[in-house]
Amino acid sequence: MRADARRNYDRIVEVAREVFREKGYDAPLDEVARRAGVGPGTLYRHFPRRDDLLDAIMQSWVDRVRETTDKALAREGSPREVLIGWFEAYTALISSYKGGPAKITSAMGDPHSPILTKCQVLAGASQRVVDRLDQEGALRDGVDALQVCRLVGGVATVADNAGLPAADVRPLLEVVADGMLR
Amino acid sequence: MRADARRNYDRIVEVAREVFREKGYDAPLDEVARRAGVGPGTLYRHFPRRDDLLDAIMQSWVDRVRETTDKALAREGSPREVLIGWFEAYTALISSYKGGPAKITSAMGDPHSPILTKCQVLAGASQRVVDRLDQEGALRDGVDALQVCRLVGGVATVADNAGLPAADVRPLLEVVADGMLR
DNA sequence: TGCTAAACGGAGATGGTCTCCGTATCGTGG
DNA sequence: CCACGATACGGAGACCATCTCCGTTTAGCA
Known part of the structure; x- marks a missing residue:
């Protein structure tokens, strides 16, 4: 995995943990992407579901x-x-x-x-x-x-x-x- | 309540019972409206939530x-x-x-x-x-x-x-x- | 029969999910 | 050190469900 991909992956996971704890499992994934500073495309490539x-x-x-x-x-x-x-x-x-x-x-x-x-x-x-x-x-x-x-x-x-x-x-x-x- | 309203009301309830049983509580309400032969507006007026x-x-x-x-x-x-x-x-x-x-x-x-x-x-x-x-x-x-x-x-x-x-x-x-x- | 309040219904705004693809970047082999 | 191919990015937008607004239609009374 490329270094930038790794960075984004980790950052998304970290942010998602926060967001899910705040808003529950149904929190909008676009918000996770936004807060992580990546596009929705990036998020969905790493985590299709x-x-x-x-x-x-x-x-x-x-x-x-x-x-x-x-x-x-x-x-x-x-x-x-x-x-x-x-x-x-x-x-x-x-x-x-x-x-x-x-x-x-x-x-x-x-x-x-x-x-x-x-x-x-x-x-x-x-x-x-x-x-x-x-x-x-x-x-x-x-x-x-x-x-x-x-x-x-x-x-x-x-x-x-x-x-x-x-x-x-x-x-x-x-x-x-x-x-x-x- | 006007007769046509009553008819629609009853019909929506009847259809909703079917649809919920088939697809669960999360079934699209627009489908209920469609199957009941009314517009979504009618459904939501009778049942706001x-x-x-x-x-x-x-x-x-x-x-x-x-x-x-x-x-x-x-x-x-x-x-x-x-x-x-x-x-x-x-x-x-x-x-x-x-x-x-x-x-x-x-x-x-x-x-x-x-x-x-x-x-x-x-x-x-x-x-x-x-x-x-x-x-x-x-x-x-x-x-x-x-x-x-x-x-x-x-x-x-x-x-x-x-x-x-x-x-x-x-x-x-x-x-x-x-x-x-x- | 004519009038008015009531009801209808669909176009479209909103908001979330997910994809496609042109663009940018990494990192390697020359 | 740089050029190039593979990899990753990200955002525009398609799609779908929810819900509203408002112009049109209709029931039912006088």
């Missing part, structure tokens, strides 16, 4: 996921505390920008999504948490990581759409946790 | 909600069966068209939504189910109807976005139910 841009943005997000997972697994406490802790971390991770929870949760099952690999990192993280609790015999039969992703993703989506404060989200996560624990 | 059209469509839906609630309350069986039965009915009710679950669930907490009153009927229905189970002492402390709407709405939203079959939704509803029951 909106999701491709999202994918690039999420590179650093993946690192945060890994880090957060390690923290959640290292946590002391009852299985309930660990599970709810993970739920809250999960919610925070997918709620970095408006529209994120719905986007990420539905990409989870879509083999054609450009952000699929990123979501699988998150699914893998849930798997690790589920595995650990399962070894302790803390979970009911049939509970799996995909269910965690869907249920917590659903709660986060509702919270995102309705603008719920964390205090209202917590009890919902508790219900889900209690439904999974023995 | 997309949600106003939705509101009109939901008139008959409200009847279905009441009917379904009665059926759910009359149902014999364990509290778990009743609760899960209601969850499934609830999911079906809000999933009549693509985008419905998210729309209805987020309208639930928005005082300015044109479909608020419709959603309150649904919230009221959940309230009746919760009240009944609560009297039997079947629910954990702190569980309320709003939580039911949010959690089941979240599950339905995820299912809608990801196109999940009923068989995959059921276990999610079971987890939620188990988290609410004693």
Whole structure:
């Protein structure tokens, strides 16, 4: 990749991160281009679909996921505390920008999504948490990581759409946790 | 209202119901107008916002909600069966068209939504189910109807976005139910 | 039947998405 | 060091959906 192309690419990603956080996932891409000081053509050449841009943005997000997972697994406490802790971390991770929870949760099952690999990192993280609790015999039969992703993703989506404060989200996560624990 | 206006109004609602079911809530309104044989101006005069059209469509839906609630309350069986039965009915009710679950669930907490009153009927229905189970002492402390709407709405939203079959939704509803029951 | 308020409907403004292609730039091989 | 071909740029504009404005038509009453 040519040096100028590299510069533009990086700049677009950086600006897009800002814009998406400010205005949500539906923000006009032309604004991203404008703020990045490039033409729309340049933006669309690098990122033919909106999701491709999202994918690039999420590179650093993946690192945060890994880090957060390690923290959640290292946590002391009852299985309930660990599970709810993970739920809250999960919610925070997918709620970095408006529209994120719905986007990420539905990409989870879509083999054609450009952000699929990123979501699988998150699914893998849930798997690790589920595995650990399962070894302790803390979970009911049939509970799996995909269910965690869907249920917590659903709660986060509702919270995102309705603008719920964390205090209202917590009890919902508790219900889900209690439904999974023995 | 003049007779011709009434005719157009009814025809638009009827067509919109079809179109929304076919193409989801985001279907172009101009197509609704075209199929209804009116100009876009006519459509927008009757229904200034997309949600106003939705509101009109939901008139008959409200009847279905009441009917379904009665059926759910009359149902014999364990509290778990009743609760899960209601969850499934609830999911079906809000999933009549693509985008419905998210729309209805987020309208639930928005005082300015044109479909608020419709959603309150649904919230009221959940309230009746919760009240009944609560009297039997079947629910954990702190569980309320709003939580039911949010959690089941979240599950339905995820299912809608990801196109999940009923068989995959059921276990999610079971987890939620188990988290609410004693 | 004639009149007026009401309703119609379509042309077009607006705003977002995305493409095409002439222009500018990079960076390499001579 | 420079010339040239490959690469990238960027903006004009096509396209599509939303929504409005206003000249035209019509219902329905007196």
